[in-house]
Amino acid sequence: MASRDQRSDLQSPFRRKLLAGMAALPAVSLLPRRAFGAAATAAVNTTGLAVTDDTVTVGILHSVTGTMAISETGSVEAEKLAIDQINASGGVLGRQIKFIQEDGASDWPTFAEKAKKLLVNDKVAAVMGCWTSASRKAVLPVFEQYNGMLYYPTFYEGLEQSKNVIYTGQEATQQILAGLDWVVKEKNAKTFYLLGSDYIWPRTSNKIARKHIENVKQLKVVGEEYFPLSSTQFNSVINKIKLTKPDVIYAIIVGGSNVAFYKQLNAAGIDLNKQTLMTISVTEDEILGIGGENIVGAYACMKYFESLDNPNNKAFVPAFKKMWGETSVIGDVTQAAYLGPWLWKLTVEKAGSFDIDKVAEASPGVEFKGAPEGYVRIHENHHLWSKTRVGRARADGQYDLVYETADLMEPNPFPKGYQ
Amino acid sequence: MDYSLSDLGSIFVMQAFAGLILFSVFVLMALGLAIIFGQMGVINMAHGEFMILGAYVTFLCARGFQTYLPSLFGIYFFVAMALAFVAAGALGMLVEWALIRHLYRRPLDTLLATWGLSLILQQVYRSVFGAREVGVELPKWMMGSINASDTVEIQINGLFVMGLTTLITASVFFLLFRSGWGKQVRAVVQNRVMAGAVGINTEKIDRYTFAIGCGIAGIAGSAFTMIGSTSPTAGQSYIVDTFLVVVFGGTQSLFGTIASALTISQAQSTLEFFLSGSMAKVFTLLTVVGILMLRPQGLFVLKIRR
Numbered sequence: 001m002a003s004r005d006q007r008s009d010l011q012s013p014f015r016r017k018l019l020a021g022m023a024a025l026p027a028v029s030l031l032p033r034r035a036f037g038a039a040a041t042a043a044v045n046t047t048g049l050a051v052t053d054d055t056v057t058v059g060i061l062h063s064v065t066g067t068m069a070i071s072e073t074g075s076v077e078a079e080k081l082a083i084d085q086i087n088a089s090g091g092v093l094g095r096q097i098k099f100i101q102e103d104g105a106s107d108w109p110t111f112a113e114k115a116k117k118l119l120v121n122d123k124v125a126a127v128m129g130c131w132t133s134a135s136r137k138a139v140l141p142v143f144e145q146y147n148g149m150l151y152y153p154t155f156y157e158g159l160e161q162s163k164n165v166i167y168t169g170q171e172a173t174q175q176i177l178a179g180l181d182w183v184v185k186e187k188n189a190k191t192f193y194l195l196g197s198d199y200i201w202p203r204t205s206n207k208i209a210r211k212h213i214e215n216v217k218q219l220k221v222v223g224e225e226y227f228p229l230s231s232t233q234f235n236s237v238i239n240k241i242k243l244t245k246p247d248v249i250y251a252i253i254v255g256g257s258n259v260a261f262y263k264q265l266n267a268a269g270i271d272l273n274k275q276t277l278m279t280i281s282v283t284e285d286e287i288l289g290i291g292g293e294n295i296v297g298a299y300a301c302m303k304y305f306e307s308l309d310n311p312n313n314k315a316f317v318p319a320f321k322k323m324w325g326e327t328s329v330i331g332d333v334t335q336a337a338y339l340g341p342w343l344w345k346l347t348v349e350k351a352g353s354f355d356i357d358k359v360a361e362a363s364p365g366v367e368f369k370g371a372p373e374g375y376v377r378i379h380e381n382h383h384l385w386s387k388t389r390v391g392r393a394r395a396d397g398q399y400d401l402v403y404e405t406a407d408l409m410e411p412n413p414f415p416k417g418y419q
Numbered sequence: 420m421d422y423s424l425s426d427l428g429s430i431f432v433m434q435a436f437a438g439l440i441l442f443s444v445f446v447l448m449a450l451g452l453a454i455i456f457g458q459m460g461v462i463n464m465a466h467g468e469f470m471i472l473g474a475y476v477t478f479l480c481a482r483g484f485q486t487y488l489p490s491l492f493g494i495y496f497f498v499a500m501a502l503a504f505v506a507a508g509a510l511g512m513l514v515e516w517a518l519i520r521h522l523y524r525r526p527l528d529t530l531l532a533t534w535g536l537s538l539i540l541q542q543v544y545r546s547v548f549g550a551r552e553v554g555v556e557l558p559k560w561m562m563g564s565i566n567a568s569d570t571v572e573i574q575i576n577g578l579f580v581m582g583l584t585t586l587i588t589a590s591v592f593f594l595l596f597r598s599g600w601g602k603q604v605r606a607v608v609q610n611r612v613m614a615g616a617v618g619i620n621t622e623k624i625d626r627y628t629f630a631i632g633c634g635i636a637g638i639a640g641s642a643f644t645m646i647g648s649t650s651p652t653a654g655q656s657y658i659v660d661t662f663l664v665v666v667f668g669g670t671q672s673l674f675g676t677i678a679s680a681l682t683i684s685q686a687q688s689t690l691e692f693f694l695s696g697s698m699a700k701v702f703t704l705l706t707v708v709g710i711l712m713l714r715p716q717g718l719f720v721l722k723i724r725r
Contacts, residue, residue: 065542067652069550198697227696230656232647233444235437235577236691236699243430256656259552259648267574267646269564289552289648293562 044093045354047147050123056095056354058083058341059102059118061129061139066106067255072131074285075153075337076101077324079128082341085319092345093354100124108138115139119146125354126151128340131333133157133200140165147356151340154333155280155302157204158413163360166343167383167411169336170303172205173418174409175280178388179301180212182403183248184219187276191222193246195237195253195261198226202252205280208418209250215417222246227253232260238268249277258286262294272297272393283331284397292397304335304373305391305399316372329397335372342368343378375408383411429570438688440577443584445680447642448657449664450591451635453676456665458608459628461519462530465537466661467654469633472510472540473503473640474649475548478555485556493558500583500641507637508630515629520622523611537654544651552653555644576645583642587635591673594631604628608671667707669717679718683707 041053050057060079062072083097091097100122102114111130118124119142126149130136133156143150143164150165158171183189192213196202206224213219222244225237234257241249253261258281265272277298284306287295306317306329316338320330343366348354351362366378377385385408391399448470455463463469480499484492514536522529561579564572595601606614607624615621640654647653660683668679686706690699711717 064550065545067655069545070552070650070652073550225695228700230659231696231700232643232656233441233688233691235440235574236434236688237696239430239433239437240692242433243426256552256648256650256653260646263646264574266562267564267576269566269572269574285551287554289554289650291554291556293556 039093039352044352045125047355047357048123049125049354049356051095051125051354054095055098056092057098057100057122057124058344059122059124059127059129060099061102061104061111061114061118061127062131063104063106063135064101065103068104068106068131068135070255070289071285071333072104074328074331074334075128075131077328078153078320078330078334078338079341081320081323082338084323086341086345092348093352097341104130104135108134111135112138112142115142115148115150116146119143119148125149125348125356126344126359128153128337128344130154136160136165149344149356149359151344153337153340155336157201158415159204159419161381161383161413163382164356165382166340166363166378167413168339168343169333169384170386170388170409171383171411171413172201172208173412173415174383174386174388175302176205176209177212178405178409179278179280179299179390180209180217182301182390183276183278183299184217186403187247189219189247189276191220191244191246192248192250193222193241193244194224195249195251196226197229197231197252197254197257199229202226202254202281205252206250208415211418227257229255229257231257234261234264235268238265238270241270242268247276249275251277251279252281253279254281256289258282259289259291262290262298266294278390282393283333284329284399285331285334287393287397288329292393292395295393296395298393299402300391300393300399301388302332302391303386303388304330304332305389305401306330307391307398308373308389308401310372310374312370312374313372339368339371339376339384342370343376347378377408379411381411381413383413385410426570429568432567432571433573434688434692436573436577438685440574440580441684441688442681443577443581444643444646445660445664445684446588446677447580447584447635447639448661449668449676449680450587450673451632451639452661453665453668453670453673454591454635455629455632456662457670457673457676458604459523459625459632460526460608461522461629462526462533463632464530464534464658465514465540466636467656467658468537468540468544469507469511469636469654470640470643470657471544471649471651471654472507473500473637474555474644474653475544475553476503476506476637477641477644478548478553478649481556493560496558496561496641500638503637503641504634505637507640508634511633512626512630514633515626519629520625523625541651541654548651550651552648552650555649557645561645579645580642583638587638588677591635595673600624600627663704663707667711667717669719672717672719675717675719682718 045051062076063069087096104111128151130152131154152165153168155169155175194206196206210221280301282300347359347363347366351358363378364380368376388405388409390403392402452466455461477499480495484495518532561576564574567573603619603624607621664680668675687699687703690702
């Protein structure tokens with residue numbers, strides 16, 4: 001027995017080489033058909049992802065049914081547009097992108113299940129997906145366990161960083177601090193009333209806002225309140241606002257509550273042209289439901305508005321409307337979702353490989369000069385360097401840009417002194 | 420904090436008014452369900468979706484008037500409410516015929532069936548109107564507020580909801596307690612077999628009762644476009660409060676529904692003023708749970724022999 005084992009050991013290196021050579025023969029015969037300049041699949045994909053000689057498959061994982069469909073539809077549309085454009089310009093490493101779309105159905109365990117399906121069964125090279133923090137938290141262990149790459153588009157509360165995620169939206173300090181600085185300087189604001197829906201993002205964001213107002217600016221917060229997500233009655237808090245007369249109402253209300261809040265604020269005779277209100281949760285998408293006449297004059301603080309005046313955006317907006325209809329609007333998150341496929345393409349081409357580890361490693365420093373918001377760059381911590389902007393709501397549902405930071409804001413997901 | 424006395428006075432007035440608006444909203448929400456759940460014993464989980472149907476009808480009406488009859492836009496809301504009643508009522512009749520009438524002997528199954536119906540309706544709205552919220556534009560006169568004094572402002576749409584609620588409540592009371600049809604409904608509720616034996620067409624009564632309950636939900640949904648959002652899933656945000664009001668009031672008593680709406684709305688709006696929004700909800704629910712533990716049948720019950 002022992003001698004036979006030994007003999008097969010001796011033989012095996014040669015046999016393996018021979019077999020490998022034979023196996024490679026069909027591939028060689030395919031060579032002339034492959035796109036010119038594309039590297040051999042075996043070289044750019046050493047971990048068995050869904051990459052062929054002329055295609056690469058990615059996943060799209062958003063809710064297209066359930067409560068979150070309202071918000072996530074725009075992200076899906078932007079990602080499909082980006083994929084179309086990348087394919088038209090020659091694809092990624094000479095390969096056309098195909099996508100498999102899964103529906104998270106606004107249900108967090110479903111997100112985790114579908115993420116696993118995309119990574120394990122479909123072996124996708126990257127996933128563009130998730131919207132709420134809850135869905136991201138649900139899929140994060142899946143992406144880390146099966147080593148996938150997630151491009152996450154939403155502005156969020158920070159306090160997270162993963163090798164397997166690129167955060168293309170702003171984290172809380174990027175979105176909040178510059179806006180507060182601006183409103184203090186510009187409006188001479190001294191008192192703030194903080195409002196929010198009752199879950200992690202508004203609470204964490206208001207915590208950061210409160211620390212900045214009280215500790216850095218030495219100003220005063222006169223009220224802080226949270227409402228259940230389905231809340232539709234705001235008359236009591238509006239009365240409290242009338243009583244405390246804050247210089248700034250700082251509102252992080254989301255979803256259907258948003259509509260109720262602004263409609264009732266307007267009905268209660270609070271004119272947002274006189275009462276300063278700043279929000280970080282109302283994009284052009286939300287105004288569709290709220291109605292421009294109910295929110296005109298409010299300030300929003302984020303990194304992108306559809307009305308931005310730069311060459312990239314002037315190409316992006318018509319392309320989006322051509323694909324998804326003239327009446328569609330583009331909010332901050334939709335734009336951030338559009339960055340996902342592009343950043344992935346640029347990273348893969350920088351790494352020269354689809355391998356997840358190489359893509360993760362190559363990510364820091366990747367620049368995207370064609371971003372509709374202007375130039376962006378991936379930071380060491382996998383968030384984006386980006387500018388922060390303040391816009392003022394118009395009656396037609398668009399924002400006028402009133403301020404933008406001179407420099408790119410550094411992403412700081414674990415801000416010291418703000419936790 | 421130092422507030423002037425006049426400030427506090429005017430806030431008190433406005434706060435009382437906020438409580439009254441909430442009261443009207445609760446009554447309007449719950450009235451349709453009180454008829455269906457209380458009188459017929461059908462647990463209608465799709466109540467919110469019938470409301471949203473009314474909201475979408477209002478949205479279509481607003482669009483239609485803007486395009487074809489811009490000169491009459493100021494009064495479109497009344498047309499929209501009438502159409503919302505008809506549309507939701509017609510759908511209610513269809514649902515009763517296709518689904519509910521097979522389940523009268525199995526009340527718990529109606530819960531599952533109507534929950535399924537609510538999911539189906541949500542997806543239908545999503546496919547037809549898109550997943551995003553739609554904005555319903557209001558005529559100018561319905562926006563803003565009346566200045567009763569320098570500091571007291573009364574919201575016009577609040578007044579409108581209060582007026583509407585009064586009108587509909589009065590109509591329902593007249594219909595149920597002063598008309599021949601109402602007598603038949605009450606007879607069927609109390610004893611279906613005997614009502615049938617004395618010649619009442621119970622199937623027809625059931626169908627119309629269900630349709631009217633749904634129709635009122637449609638009107639409520641139409642009115643709520645003034646204060647809330649219109650999206651495929653917006654109905655979900657009303658359903659819990661609606662059941663709370665109906666169950667707390669005692670399912671079979673319409674008077675109980677109104678009393679419970681008053682209690683819950685005043686508690687909530689007062690607590691919201693002194694605590695924060697979420698905590699107010701917690702304390703309101705705790706109070707309701709506490710009272711229901713002591714009085715499982717709700718605030719008011721009909722005294723009938725079983």
